[in-house]
Amino acid sequence: MKFTDPTTQKRLEAMAVLVCSLYLYHYFGLSWLFFALTFALPDLSILGYLRSKSFGAFTYNLVHCFIWPTLLLVAGLTLEIVMAQQIGLVWLAHCAFDRTIGWGLKYEDSFCHTDLGTNQLPIDTPLLK
16 A cells, blocks of 8 residues: 555545544544444435435535534534534544545445445445446
């Protein structure tokens, strides 16, 4: 593995975001039960694929973008709203986790075609191919 490869760098950066978000979650003493119960919620955005591949890619990318959870986290910190901090950190951790394991932002032709490469699903799902 070449550390200077752009895809490797993106995944390592995502891992750094994941570690930082988990550290801050622990540092702020937030509920790990809440974390466990809400961690996968951003993946509901794949329901957009029921409409079309392009709409599915749009909804997935919109929800899995680092911008929104980061803005929510900063707003929560600025306004001292613990729930916003908590949701922002869980959401950020989810997005970073997906990218760390190679499931990046989607192209419109296939759920498996991402900015981090092309992946394969463990099950045969024509809707997401």
